[in-house]
Every structure is written in structure tokens, then in C-alpha cells.
Amino acid sequence: MTASTQPFVHPALFYQGDKEYLHGTVPFIRDGLKAGEPVAVAVPGPNLAILKTALGEDAAHVKFLDMTEAGRNPGRIIPKVLRAFADSHRQTRVRIIGEPIWAGRSSVEYPACVQHEALINPAFQGRNVTILCPYDADHLDEQVLADAYETHPLVIADGRERPSPAYAPEHVVARYNQPLEQPAAAEELLFHVDRLPDARQFAVTHAARLGLSGIRLEDVALIVAELTANSVIHGGGFGTLRVWADGGQVVCEVRDHGHLDDPLAGRRPPARDQIGGRGLLLVHFLADLVRIHTSPDGTAVRCYISPH
């Protein structure tokens, strides 16, 4: 890695095939271990497997996470994967390989994925951390690869690292802040402060009817309680709750008249002794996907919850 004047280093690595993948990641990991830097690797399962094999005995010193599980909801990757690791080694520089975008990501997931990539930059500004993000140039769309030039200050292609000529993470966050298309049909409830328990019960009842059970219904209750309480406190005092099914998932959406003007809301782990600041974080931890559209006219937060 080229020496940088910034403590935070965030390159995108464009790779074609396993050989290039390993060439771009294994020396990065070994250099980190040699320098005494803690190393974590959060990538999809198949790439985890080839990396573990290539690293041999060195693999024992690396923390591995399957990104399709830990980072299924891209909104929780910063607090639960990246900062969780970096914050547990605050005395030293750390290296992380994070691959949050893979060929199987859906078009519904992608805007949240690319916003996550953009938000890594402000989230880690000034931190002694390197986060290397591999992009599968053989299988990802042209637009995805082009976006990676906007979300990463450095790019590595054909074994060469250079500053990205297109780096503009704020533009990405704004461009993918897209209105959420309405479903054909949904159960709907208008709520205000006195109806918060009703709203929660409404969501749980319909989520159960649509196929969720057990712990996932508890998750729906927690998610909807946080989102509706937010509307009451920050979103103008009332809002609209909608619940419907999409594919195999249950979707819960809360709309209100608030404006969520802090793009890192819900992505900052609060101090242990801090009372507030965990509501949206919890929503990101529990949901399988969170899509948000926010403007001065109002905010919609849409959570996708899988049966398992």
C-alpha cells in the first residue's frame, strides 16, 4: 500500500478471477500481520474459503467473517463489523478487507450498499485504519464498478494503485437517496403518540399473518417501536405505518414529516454509558435490509425482514 498522509486509507480493489483476488489481498494481509497490525476479513463465503486456503497457517491470526451474514444488511456493516473490529484495537493501526457488494446483491439492496460504501469515508475519517474493498470486475455491473470510483479515494486495478479521479462520496449518498416505490397493496395504520403500542401490535399481527414467527416477530416489534417512536419525537408527532410481503420477506415501512439530515445516524456505536442513540442502530442490527428516503418534506424508512 502506498504511503498516505491520511490516517484512514480506503482503496477499492478491482479483480478478475481468483488469482487476481489473492494477489490483491494475501500480501495486504501478510504485510499487516508482519507489522503487528490486527487483520479482519469480511467477504462472501466462497472468497473466505480461497483466502483461508491461500493463507495457510497465517489464517489463524486473522479474524474471518462471512459478509453475506454479518453484512447482509449493509446498514450494519459500519457499526457491527468495521467499527466493532477497529474499536477493539484502538491502540494500533488495523487492516480490514470488506467486500459488501457481490454479484448476488439485488437492485433493492444496491442503493443501501453503495451508500454504505460512501459513508465509510466520513465514519472513519482520522482513524488509523485501512479498509480494502474488493470488487468482482467480471461479474458486477458497469454502474457498480463506476460507483466504486466515487466511493473510494484510491483504486487498485491491474496491480496498480492510484487516486480515484471520480471520488465524491457525498454525491453517491445523495444520488441513491431515491424515493421508494409504493407497493401495490399494503396494510396501513396512521399513528400518533397514544397509538404507539397499537402500531407495534398492528405490525406484529400482520407480520405473523404474512409468515413470520418467533424471534422475527420480536424483531418486528422492536423495529416498529423504534421507528414509530422516532416519528413521534423527531418526525412531526405522527406518521404512517405500512406492512406488506415482498418475495419471502415482510416489509415494514414508517413515513413521517421529519428529515433525517445525518447520514451516519444509526451507524455510530454509542458509548457504553450513553443513554440514547441506539434506536436506529438496533433497527439496522435486526433488519435484513433498511432502505431510507429522506428529504425536507419527509422521511420513509423501509425494513425488510426474512423469516429466518
Added chain:
Amino acid sequence: MDSSGQAEASPASPTQPAGALRVHPLADRPGWQAAGEINLLTRSAWEETLHHLALSDEEACHLELSAITFVDVAGVSALAVTAQGLAEGRRIVLEEPPATLRRVLHMFWPDLPTVEVMAR
């Protein structure tokens, strides 16, 4: 997101018994029994209970929570922050807390030495 300190948490109205929180002192051990929901509407009553608990001289204060039907993340946060502020040697004993409370506690405070959980 969370509103502790700024919420106008009014006591749950009698017409909304589903969202209410009832708190009574325990008869045979130091502490309180709470029943109902710990949510935005009842947050002030819950925090008042925790405030009394923090000021108590008892080494172990019990919170009997078997009849709590819902607790939000702010309610768990208030409990965790109270537990971290207890005087040396003191602790909170949670009796039969709802599964959600244990999950959220574990999610954000996996190691809180001053909270003891007694499940049935």
C-alpha cells in the same frame, strides 16, 4: 433516535391499558415488580423506578419483570446505564425478564457485572 431526557413521557392513560406500566415495591425483598410495557409512553415511570433503585442502600435490588410484555431499546439502555452507575458492591437482580430484554442487553452490553439475571 432515542429520546431520553427530551421525551414528554406522560403516564399511560387509563384508556390505553395495553401500553401502561405498573410498578409496585416487592413485599419480601428489596426492589420492585413492574408489569406492562416499557415504551416511550411509560419511559418516565421506568426511569423513576431506576432512579429510586440507584439511590437505594440495598446491596442487591430486585426487579421482578415476569409481567413485562414489551421493552424498547431505550428502556434497556436506561437499565444498563443505571447498572453501570451503581456504587461499589451493589447490583441489580433481574427476575424473569422478557427474552427481548435479555437479547438487547446482550447485544449492546454483553458484559455487565452489576446485572444478574434470574430466569425461572
